[in-house]
Amino acid sequence: MNTIICTAFFGVVMMFFGVFVKSKKSPKYAAIIGLSAIILLNISELITGNSFFQIDIHEMLHFDNFNLLFITIALSCTLIYFLLSGSEIEKVGNHVGEYFALIFFVLCGISIAATFNTLLMLFIGIEIISIPLYILTASDKRNLKSNEAALKYFLMGAFSTGIMLMGIAFIYGGNPAASFHIDKIQLGIGKMPVMIAIGLLFLMVSMSFKVSAAPFHFWTPDVYDGAPTVFTSFMSTIVKAAGFFAFIRLFEHAFGVIQDQWQHLIIFITVATLLIGNVTAVFQQSVKRMLAYSSIAQAGFMLLALFALNGKAKEGILLYSAAYSLATIGMFGILTKMEDFTIDGFNGLAKEKPLLAFATTVFLLSLTGVPLTAGFQSKFFMLMAAVENGQHIWLVIVAVLFAAVSAYYYFKIIQSMYFKEAKTSGIVKLDALSKPFNIMLMVIVVIILIIGIYPEILIGWMYH
Amino acid sequence: MDIKAYIALSLSLFIIGIIGVLIRRNAIIIFMCIELMLNAVNLLLVAFSKMHALSPVAKASLDYASDAQIFVFFIMVVAAAEVTVGLAIIVMMYRNVHTVDVNFLNRLKN
Secondary structure: OHHHHHHHHHHHHHHHHHHHOOOOOHHHHHHHHHHHHHHHHHHHHHHHOOOOOOOOOOOOEOOOHHHHHHHHHHHHHHHHHHHHHHHHHHHHOOOHHHHHHHHHHHHHHHHHHHHEOEHHHHHHHHHHHHHHHHHHHOOOOOOHHHHHHHHHHHHHHHHHHHHHHHHHHHHHHHOOOOOOEOOOOOOOOOOOOHHHHHHHHHHHHHHHHHOOOOOOOOHHHHHHHHOOHHHHHHHOOHHHHHHHHHHHHHHHHHHHHHHHHHHHHHHHHHHHHHHHHHHHHHOOOEHHHHHHHHHHHHHHHHHHHHHHOOHHHHHHHHHHHHHHHHHHHHHHHHHOOEOOOEHHHHOOHHHHOHHHHHHHHHHHHHHHOOOOOHHHHHHHHHHHHHHHHOOOOHHHHHHHHHHHHHHHHHHHHHHHHHHOOOOOOOOEOHHHHOHHHHHHHHHHHHHHHHHHHOOHHHHHHHHO | OOHHHHHHHHHHHHHHHHHHHHHOOEHHHHHHHHHHHHHHHHHHHHHHHHHHHHOOHHHHHHHHOOHHHHHHHHHHHHHHHHHHHHHHHHHHHHHHHOOOEHHHOOOOOO
16 A cells, blocks of 8 residues: 555655756756655555555555565666666657656556556556556657557557456346356356456457567567666566566466466467567567567467466466566666667677676576576476466477577677677667666566576565 | 337457457547447446346345446546547657557567
């Protein structure tokens, strides 16, 4: 509860900050201070179990260790994102305070989408996430690519919202208890009723749209490519993880008991996502677009949690959100400093900026899932959850094979950094040398390694 | 009237909306079709709400029967917020390229 109220309030504060404070630098510092305070409030709620705000919410939201820990991860990753890429946000346009305000509103939506207990709150949460993101995508107003990405994202997002609402309406109609509460949906005995089945199908399609799972992924590469790079970094990591969290929460609570009736659909979506994401990423020349496809590929792994739906899957999704968000935020942070976004643009980086090349290597290894990195632990937990599920072990083998495919396109960047010569000098922008940026990169590298060695540091909070 | 008639009406409105989104090329008309989809849902929610309130089985849980009608208001408000952002994006695009045809949007393909 603390997070929802404080992020919404602080978003409004940042809006006024943008109006009354003329300095372009100050919104960033205000946002960092505010977000740190909100993280502390959230951690205090996680430890004590009590919120500062005693509001009767009629069971519309539910707070437990699991979803509070997820919110903490999302907020902490956003703080790291502010510290690493805050200066890039200042360069996007003239309304710096408003960009930060919109990010705070997205965080409010994330907190609602992670704790919803009724389908109404799911809808509100997803919309509060989406609408500010449309604006952030469009924030580079003179750039036609940004315009195109925003329009595509908006039309696709609104379309999938319509489908989701239709699903909600059918589930309400087919539920004799006449309730939107996700724990009170009566699924009947034996096969599910027709209206529930239609609703489930619509909800699955729309949530797949939101988390860009194949075959509903086609908007993702264009939108991620066209949006300003800093905001791509935010929406392909933290927002995506929140989408998955909502997806899993919805299907676990509302349809968990009849999992055997929809599991084969999830298997189809998982395999298609892994296949399309990994195979298409191999052919990309632009690193930004490659990362967009790699985010689809990583979504395939996160879908394994939805396939398994057990305790290990819950731990896995937390680890995966942290590991994937950190590594991708780091990669995008480095990408914003490059002159050339193609893979050849990374040629000879190891000679010119050894530190930058080292950090890139760690991030890419983590994304591939090499042991000792957080990426390995998260993939390991996901696969363990799928094995514990007991059925369809072949899915685990498919996932591992595609993880091997992903090594090809991730290692291509490492290869060009260390083993190729730069054609021109000045492959990175001049301000890449700034000390805070390098320190932040090292902090992310250290966090990735720590989680990779002791994942209990993170998931232990679930059981404290 | 039978609930099936309401389901048929709102599903046909919904499908007209989906077909419109898929085949029309004008951003404003696509947008209108999305609104049509949302309004089909509104109609269906109100119909289901009445159905539950009148059904003899659900008498025990009548406290929830009007939830759907409140849901409709939320959909309207969110749709209004979406219109605000969406029209702003379309106007921004019109200022840059002087058209609202989505076929024009092909810069990101390669």
